[in-house]
Amino acid sequence: MTPKLHHSIAALLCAISVHCGSTANAAEPYRASYYKDGEIHITVLGQPEGKPITTGHWDFKPSWSKTGDHLVFFRRLKNDPVVSNWITQLCIINADGTGFHVLSDGTRTDFNPTWTRDGKNTPVWNRKNTGKGGYTIMAGKIGGKPGEEIAVTDPNAIAWVHSAVSDGRLFVSAIPPKLGYGHFLMTPNPGGEPKFERVECELAKTGILDRVSISPDEAKICFDYHPGKTNPNPGRILYVADFDVKARTITNAKPFANEERKQVWFDYPRWTQDGKAIVYHADHKLFLHTLADGSTKQVSTDPKADYRYPHGEATPN
Numbered sequence: 208m209t210p211k212l213h214h215s216i217a218a219l220l221c222a223i224s225v226h227c228g229s230t231a232n233a234a235e236p237y238r239a240s241y242y243k244d245g246e247i248h249i250t251v252l253g254q255p256e257g258k259p260i261t262t263g264h265w266d267f268k269p270s271w272s273k274t275g276d277h278l279v280f281f282r283r284l285k286n287d288p289v290v291s292n293w294i295t296q297l298c299i300i301n302a303d304g305t306g307f308h309v310l311s312d313g314t315r316t317d318f319n320p321t322w323t324r325d326g327k328n329t330p331v332w333n334r335k336n337t338g339k340g341g342y343t344i345m346a347g348k349i350g351g352k353p354g355e356e357i358a359v360t361d362p363n364a365i366a367w368v369h370s371a372v373s374d375g376r377l378f379v380s381a382i383p384p385k386l387g388y389g390h391f392l393m394t395p396n397p398g399g400e401p402k403f404e405r406v407e408c409e410l411a412k413t414g415i416l417d418r419v420s421i422s423p424d425e426a427k428i429c430f431d432y433h434p435g436k437t438n439p440n441p442g443r444i445l446y447v448a449d450f451d452v453k454a455r456t457i458t459n460a461k462p463f464a465n466e467e468r469k470q471v472w473f474d475y476p477r478w479t480q481d482g483k484a485i486v487y488h489a490d491h492k493l494f495l496h497t498l499a500d501g502s503t504k505q506v507s508t509d510p511k512a513d514y515r516y517p518h519g520e521a522t523p524n
Contacts, residue, residue: 237479239486240269240278240302241493241517243509247280249302249520252486252495252506260304267295268475268516270321272328275521276302277349279320279330284313291316297332297356299349312353317345321368321524325375331359333367341365344379346395359395366393369419370428370524372452378406378419390416392455408457410446417443418475420524422482425452429476429485432462441470445487447498463496464489464503479519486517493517 237252246259247266265283272278278300285294296313297320300306311317316335323329328349333342344366347356360366366381376392383391383403390411394402408416414434421428428450431443448460464487465473476487476496484497486506493507493514507514518524 237484237486237495238520239477239479239493239517240271240520241488242267242269242515243512247278247300249278252493252517253504253508255508260300260302261307266298268319269518270523271302271518271521272322273324273326273521273523274328277306277328278302279310279322279332281317281320281332282309282313291335297330297347299330308350309353310347310351310356311345318342319368319524321370323375323377324371324373324523326373327375331368331371331377334358336362336365339363341382342367344368344377344393344395346397357397359397360393360401368393369417369430370421372421372425374452376404378421379403380416380419390419390457392452404455406455406457408448408460410448410457410460420477421450422478423480423522424482426450427482428457429478431474431476440472440474442468443473444468445473445476445485447476447485463501464494475516477518477524478522480522486519488515488517491515 239252240249245265247261247269248256248259250256266280269278269280281295282298283293283295287293295317297310297317318333320330320332330347332345334345335342343358343362344360345356346359366379368377368379370378376394379391379393382388390406391403414432415438416430419430429447432446433443444462445464446460446462448457471490473489476485484495486495491513492505494503495506496503
């Protein structure tokens with residue numbers, strides 16, 4: 208074999224190797240938004256961060272709109288040792304870092320926003336009921352101003368929005384009149400009474416389901432779980448389960464992180480855009496769990512940073 212031919216074959220084999228490697232890696236080019244040391248970043252998971260899209264504040268829990276062009280999050284304006292006593296402000300920003308605007312006046316406690324999935328891109332969130340306890344579910348709009356938001360549940364009741372489905376219903380934890388506490392698919396009815404349809408889940412009978420997120424195809428659901436009636440941050444188990452929108456059931460729940468209940472904060476499981484993996488935080492790091500093979504790998508890259516609250520690209524809670 209001539210040196211020239213040997214070189215050509217080697218170059219070809221190298222090209223094939225690079226192509227195959229890039230194809231294998233291309234199965235997980237997942238972008239996500241997340242909190243890192245109080246700033247919101249958007250990064251391909253597993254790669255170092257570039258510049259944050261928010262800076263100079265304490266910004267929490269971004270959720271990425273289904274259309275992929277907006278993030279909604281809350282900004283902490285006043286700290287307190289008791290998280291429910293924080294004073295916060297709901298904000299929206301374009302995914303490219305432009306178009307920042309606020310949706311609430313920053314005098315109350317507004318938490319954990321997400322989006323409807325009905326094509327309307329409606330931001331929804333949870334507002335603490337001052338002096339009454341519990342939370343009211345609020346709704347705003349892109350481009351909205353403080354004071355334009357509306358309550359979609361009774362301020363005298365208790366409700367918390369987690370996720371949504373494409374027909375416009377919201378997945379909520381609530382105590383509706385006459386129905387008692389539970390998890391529901393709620394149909395908003397601004398100006399009237401919302402409709403609550405109970406979601407059945409055996410696991411919910413023995414503990415608390417929280418940080419619930421429905422997959423993009425609405426066939427699966429992930430959440431954190433803590434046995435008993437208390438819900439401390441350390442020791443939560445992360446589960447994935449089958450979800451039937453029509454039957455309103457959560458079945459076949461299987462733990463995929465912290466089954467041994469290490470006293471570490473495992474939380475905020477969220478779907479990737481293709482519904483094939485779940486990203487979550489644990490011990491100030493981000494991890495990606497792939498459903499097909501059950502593998503999990505760390506995808507945060509800065510060992511000195513505090514990573515939390517990941518959300519897949521164009522994939523609301």
